[in-house]
Amino acid sequence: MNIAVFGSAFNPPSLGHKSVIERLTHYDKVLLVPSISHAWGKKMLSYEDRIEMVSAFINDLPLNNVEISLIEKELYVPEQSVTTFSLLKKLQELNKEADITFIIGPDNLLKFDKFSKADEIIKRWNVMACPETLPVRSTDIRNAIKKGEDITHLTTQGVQLYIKAHHLYE
Numbered sequence: 001m002n003i004a005v006f007g008s009a010f011n012p013p014s015l016g017h018k019s020v021i022e023r024l025t026h027y028d029k030v031l032l033v034p035s036i037s038h039a040w041g042k043k044m045l046s047y048e049d050r051i052e053m054v055s056a057f058i059n060d061l062p063l064n065n066v067e068i069s070l071i072e073k074e075l076y077v078p079e080q081s082v083t084t085f086s087l088l089k090k091l092q093e094l095n096k097e098a099d100i101t102f103i104i105g106p107d108n109l110l111k112f113d114k115f116s117k118a119d120e121i122i123k124r125w126n127v128m129a130c131p132e133t134l135p136v137r138s139t140d141i142r143n144a145i146k147k148g149e150d151i152t153h154l155t156t157q158g159v160q161l162y163i164k165a166h167h168l169y170e
Contacts, residue, residue, distance in 0.1 A: 016132035056158030101126035
């Protein structure tokens with residue numbers, strides 16, 4: 001089994017995320033892993049809201065190999081971030097025979113040396129930088145909402161509906 005692990009804040013999921021995921025169809029499974037606590041202190045909506053948005057996002061994708069992973073909740077210790085190393089280690093324990101690839105954006109590739117146990121990650125797992133083919137970032141969605149602009153060209157319908165129903169990012 002080949003598993004791609006795509007971790008992100010997903011604050012909210014964007015069409016940029018979708019453009020990466022669409023290029024991972026050759027994996028048996030693509031796990032979307034929302035960060036429970038960002039390693040570099042990034043402010044995010046609640047984990048629960050982001051889980052709901054990722055679930056809606058996955059439902060909007062015409063792909064059978066994509067699922068959400070809540071593994072970070074299991075690994076989380078209050079006031080600490082969950083490291084990529086601990087995440088991948090736990091996923092490998094749960095999927096002993098799997099070939100795991102950690103998917104990162106080019107922005108994180110440039111600071112990969114700052115990841116906890118970066119050398120160990122590279123020794124034990126595949127790491128693939130996968131830039132968006134559609135340059136839409138979560139920040140674009142949040143900024144558009146603050147300005148009262150339409151976001152239909154920035155994210156999927158399910159995510160739009162969730163954001164609107166819960167008055168998020170206003």
